[in-house]
Amino acid sequence: MATKTINISLDEELLKKVDKAAKAEYSSRSDYIRKSLVEQLNNNDGFVRELNKFMDTYDEDLKNLAQR
Numbered sequence: 001m002a003t004k005t006i007n008i009s010l011d012e013e014l015l016k017k018v019d020k021a022a023k024a025e026y027s028s029r030s031d032y033i034r035k036s037l038v039e040q041l042n043n044n045d046g047f048v049r050e051l052n053k054f055m056d057t058y059d060e061d062l063k064n065l066a067q068r
Contacts, residue, residue: 008033 010018022032 018032019029022029025032027035
């Protein structure tokens with residue numbers, strides 16, 4: 001997969017936390033941030049899927065109640 005270099009701005013405290021976490025995982029700053037972004041995006045996708053399932057069930061329940 002092709003990669004693209006980007007620039008981001010982080011406050012110093014957040015950058016220190018990122019560097020500390022990356023070091024603990026024997027990872028580079030870029031790798032740590034990349035893995036964190038992928039994990040966050042995957043979590044969001046899962047949340048959206050669960051929310052959609054809930055809304056579908058809710059809509060179906062409302063239709064069933066309306067038919068009574």
